[in-house]
Amino acid sequence: MSSIGRASVLIGAGTVISRLSGFLRQIVLVAAVGGSVSAAGNAFALANQLPNNIYAIISTGLLAAVVVPQIVQAASHPDGGSAFISKLFTLGAVGLLAATAIAMICAPWLVQLYGREFPPAQQALATAFAYWCLPQILFYGLYALVGESLNARRVYGPFTWAPIVNNIVSIAGFVLFIVLFGPLGNTVAWDAGKIALMGGTATAGIVVQAVLLAVFWPRTGLRVRLDFHWRGVGLNRIGRLAGWTFLMVLLGQIAGAVQSLVLSAAAEDHPGILVTQNAWLLYMIPYSLIVLSIGTPYFTRLSEHAAAGRHEEVRADIGRSIRTLGVFIVISTFALAAAAVPASRLFTKNAAEAVAAGVVLLCFLVGLIPNAVQFTIQRTFYMYNDTRTPFFFTIVQSAMVIGATIAAGLSLPVELLAAALAAAQSVAAIVQVVLATWLLHRKIGDLRVRSWLGALARFILAAIPAGLAGWGVFLFAGGAGGWMAASQVLAAVGAVVIGLVCLIVYVGLLALLRAPELGPALGILRRLTRR
Helix, strand or coil: CCHHHHHHHHHHHHHHHHHHHHHHHHHHHHHHCCCCCCHHHHHHHHHHHHHHHHHHHHHHHHHHHHHHHHHHHHCCCCCCCHHHHHHHHHHHHHHHHHHHHHHHHCHHHHHHHHCCCCCHHHHHHHHHHHHHHCCHHHHHHHHHHHHHHHHHCCCCHHHHHHHHHHHHHHHHHHHHHHHHHCCCCCCCCCCHHHHHHHHHHHHHHHHHHHHHHHCCHHHHCCCCCCCCCCCCCCHHHHHHHHHHHHHHHHHHHHHHHHHHHHHCCCCCCCCCHHHHHHHHHHHHHHHHHHHHHHHHHHHHHHHHHHHCCCHHHHHHHHHHHHHHHHHHHHHHHHHHHHCHHHHHHCCCCCHHHHHHHHHHHHHHHCCHHHHHHHHHHHHHHHHCCCCHHHHHHHHHHHHHHHHHHHHHHHHCCHHHHHHHHHHHHHHHHHHHHHHHHHHHHHHHCCCCHHHHHHHHHHHHHHHHHHHHHHHHHHHHCCHHHCHHHCCHHHHHHHHHHHHHHHHHHHHHHHHHCCCCCHHHHHHHHHHHHHC
């Protein structure tokens, strides 16, 4: 098996278990806070979202865009990059401590920013949760910094497997909460002890996750020590590159704040912040399992090619990456769309809530294939140390999201807000990937777009009847009023059945179309199941 194949299998297997345990965590959480449309549930979702926003900044912004390519290049230093990484880690820890302290001080204003339409009691509960959740910023950041460094040194497994421990800790804490206090959906039943157990559990999982990841650091062969002399090893260059990245992330955070503010109008009884987060969790199954497990090893290899000036190999790997991702991501999109209601039923109290949440999921899924392509395109810019160009095409995407969100908040009834915001995000993703691909073509030359677009079209041609077959199975089982939406356990079984039907039809049609990508894709699946 190739190094990329082994890494993809390792990351993919860890991602499967992580996502399954993450599902169980979210199911227990929804039970603890009285449902996905409860006032307490939305308050906790907002508070726990705040440190996750910072994690998104660190992991997908600065580290992915700037630090990983720099660590790869630093490996050529006489000490293997130890001095560079020591300075980088020291600077990162200081910055994370400062960011955590500032966020803690600003907690009430952050809650008001993201949940302006919450009633006063719900805002107060969200603020109390935020004080317990915001310390996650430090540990999320350390986890991301160590994990991305491990990936850059080709130590792929721990970064993917550590979140499983986080989920186990969270599940145990949330189950303990249910045993002690039972489900609490309203805001008046919460006191300091209950808030501490719920918020403290969420943060304890992140702490354990970060500490566990640090245990694997010796595998890198690097010695890291505190070093406050931050000059002389290229950190100024990182600062210049990161400037554009932070501007780009700032745009994303502004868009996210506007979305959260508008969604806070759905304080309870309608799809709001927690329903949107659960739909995003479902959306992230194929993205994390397929895009990250296959794309991350490609990114490391592409970084090496770009650093060595092997531009033709970079262009070839872009096409291979997109075709490999595409053969899996296309059927995942259509299968998850066919199973939208039973999949959403995992996080709801009844079938009616599952139907409303399923609509939100469908709107997110429109952007899944474009976002999979965007992963490869955007990271290729980063490999060439170009963070300026991604900033400009992100302006377009963020402007579209913000404009559509404001328009939805002013014109649509509250029960449609979550679906409208998800749809706006998907449409903006389509525009963004088209613009990004054009700009990358101008930068490095022919990307052989027709080749991989043709492959994606072939996959979609096979996936449409496969998805319809899965949808037919759902309708045959009684639809939203049938057994697949009767309970969470049956919903999970129903989603698996629909997925298997879609996959069988899809593989059969690709074989009839004689798709050249089918053989390698089946090989990856066989390796994954064996491992």
